Amino acid sequence: MANVPLESITTKDPFGPTLAYTRGVRLDTGVEPDKLVKTHCCFCGQQCGIQLKVKDNEVIGFEPWYEFPFNRGKLCPKGVKRYLQGAHPDRLLHAYQRDASASGGFKAMDYDQAIRRVANEIERIQTEYGRDAFSLLSGASLTTEKTYLMGKFAHMCLRTANIDYNGRLCMVSAAAGNKKAFGIDRAANPWNDILGAEIIWISGANVAECAPITTDYVWQAREHGAKIIVVDPRITPIARTCDLFLPIKPGRDIALFNGILHLMIENDWLDHDFIDNHTVGFDAVAEHVQQWTPQKTAVVTGIAEKGIRQAAEWWGMASTSFLMHARGIEHHSHGVQNVMGAINIVLASGRIGRENCGYATITGQGNGQGGREHGQKCDQLPGARDLGNPEHRAYVAGIWDMNPDDLPQPGVDAYEIFRKVDQGEIKGLLSICFNPLVSLPDNNFVRAQLEKLDFYVAIDFFLNETARYADIVLPGSLHEEDEGTVTTAEGRVIKINKAVDCPGEAREDWVIIQDIAKALGREKGLTFNSPAEMFAELGQASKGGVADYSGITYEKLEAQNGVFWPCPDAEHTGTPRLFEPESWNPVAQGKGPFYFPDGKARFNVAPYTPPTEDVDDEYPLILTTGRVVSQFLSGTQTRRIGPLVDNYPEPRIEMHPTLAEKLGVNDGDWVTAESRRGSTTLQALVVRTIRPDTIFIPYHWPGRKSANQLTISAQDPISKIPEYKVCAVRVRKVADDER
Secondary structure, eight states: OOOOOOOOEEOOTTTTTOOEEEEEEEEOOOOOOOEEEEEESSTTTOOOOEEEEEEEEEEEEEEOOTTSSSTTTOOHHHHHGGGGGOOOOOOOOOEEEEOEEEEEEEEEEEEHHHHHHHHHHHHHHHHHHHHGGGGEETTEEEEEHHHHHHIIIIOOOOOOOOEEEEGGTTTHHHHHHHHHHHHHSSSOOOOGGGGGGGGEESOOOOOOHHHHHHHHHHHHHHHOOOOOOOEEOOOOOTTTGOOOEEEEOOTHHHHHHHHHHHHHTTTOOOHHHHHHHEEEEEEHHHHHGGGGHHHHHHHHHHHHHHHHHHHHHHHHHHSSSSEOOHHHSSSTTHHHHHHHHHHHHHHTTOSBBBTTEEEEEOOSSSSTTTGGSSSTHHHHHTTETTTHHHHHHHHHHHHSSOOOOGGGGOOOOOHHHHHHHHSSSSEEEESSSOOOHSSSSSHHHHHHHHOSSSEEEESSSOOOTGGGGGGGGOOOOOOSSSSSEEETTTEEEEOOOOOOOTTTTTTOHHHHHHHHHHHHHHHOOOOOOSHHHHHHHHHHHHHSSSSSOOTTHHHHHHHTTOOOOOOOOOOOOOOTTTTTTTTTOOOTTOOSSSTTTTOOOEOOOOOOOOHHHHHHHSEEEEEEOOOOOOTTTTTTTTTHHHHHHHHHOOOOOEEOOHHHHHHHHTTTOOOOOOOSSSEEEEEEEEOSSSSEEEEEEEOOOOOGGGGTTTSSBBBBBBTTOOOTOOOEEEEEEOOOOGG
16 A cells, blocks of 8 residues: 555745645555664654654654653654654755845755855855854754764854854753853753652743653652642643642742742751752852742742742752753743752752752753754853863864864854844854744844845755745755764763655755865865764764763664763763762862862852843733744744644634733634734633733744744843743734734
């Protein structure tokens, strides 16, 4: 029986072209695949194991991979349907150039000609305006080999300071907070430690929709008697089954953590031996949180005092615990403070660095962990080394056979790149695995800067919304069309295996980058023949760094179902749990488990500051944004998978019945949400699972449906993460003739 195409589903978007949402194939009963390929899901940072069915060089389905230890065959709706994107008619099969005629659009061109055009424009811009006038935006869904290559391409080949990545919108506040507290940026524990925790604290993490397999770990812990505390402005699915829900007012998380620590100190729910022997800075933090009485904490956070006291008692008196958080506390202009506040209550409890006692950030993107370790961040070199550190520069320059003085100094973050376009300092851009027109806040400003660029080249497998502004589009590779490694939310390095070849004239992304380097005549160090060669060099470049991969090989990854870094040599089996006394630590050298010279963790004073833009009489409501279960990031992939579109076809404005009644709005009515930067008109979704002073809009859609027309571009001063989770808006019902 032949493969039967799924019907193509199309919809007319009044603000853009007709989009074909999906055209995949389904495997009818009796069709046998040519092979099963063990690999991983292409979406979130859990990176669940999956077996892809392949027939005639096409992915036609999947089988569970029960042996992979993280998910043991379980998959979320996105994982189950991921394979359907491969045969989509929107797939880019050729290079394209913008059509200069009146009709506009794009027309196919020869791949080699496109590469020459890109190289010529890079050369022209850097000659006329300087090396830093050409910039790169990379992605945290690329394999680690590719992220390493992007950093090397920017710093060695182009010698531009201006490279950053879309993890700037995801994990950087967590990374900065972790480095300030622990000296290392990685989940402290494997997820198995969740299972034996007495208390699980989840702040700002909609795990049931954004990291569904993590929900299974939480529920297993509950079955063993764990109590679950969830902190969120919305009663998310995980909150519906928790033991204590704290409905926090968006942007007030640090106040809550300070209030919890106040009660821990007041009741002596502290591990004094741990604090005295393994930390510094507690006294300053203790003095700071004296002011955060339960009464004051309740007023600022919007949480009842009774709930705050209960949370503190459960957390303080537990013998084992696990705290995890995600973007809900990180997407703020004080996101690093929020993270440090969370870590403070973990350190005060002493419950870290041992079995069933943990702390972790839930990684959002597919390679959110590996993608921020090896050089594509604006201030970073491989091994989580610092680009501004002379010793680090010298080491990596030695691996790359170049003069350290030729390495650029640290550049600017992803949003600042667009500000520099506005200022005329940046003239050219190459993007890969990034859709900033949908992903960045205040995206009408971003659109204006895309139109202002002298030259823009996009590498992708679909023509995403940002790429529609490109001068040249180069056809890149899907996850299953290449091999390499990624690092999961746990810190486990795993192997992605190639299942099919790139179709048409599409190329593996690393091939495209090296083709550009060759056309520039700057191919030194960029002549890899395979991802394996890149990974081997990455291992040497990371050796001795905090993120040390030097003892990891593809063979070891396959044999062990992944390896937790750091892994410093061939005999080392990896480090599943950080901060155990016997774990390898290149920084403390036996003085303690934490990654500072004295081996001790740092308490950090985390003062409360309100959101950059709070409510007022003109804009009396809070907008917060996030994901839904069937969509992912900017939706470039998931909005093309029919069953996922059916699950949540359009964004809606979620509001509480009290607010809806005040506005005269019924469920399904059309309403306009407006901020000082933009507006969007969507249907209302009236639910009792959100604070009455807050509305929620998912951010996966482009154009006039985009939540990021409204969001503010304020950034954390340390991490430079945007404040997606809080801005002031007003909402009104609209008449049919206004839509």
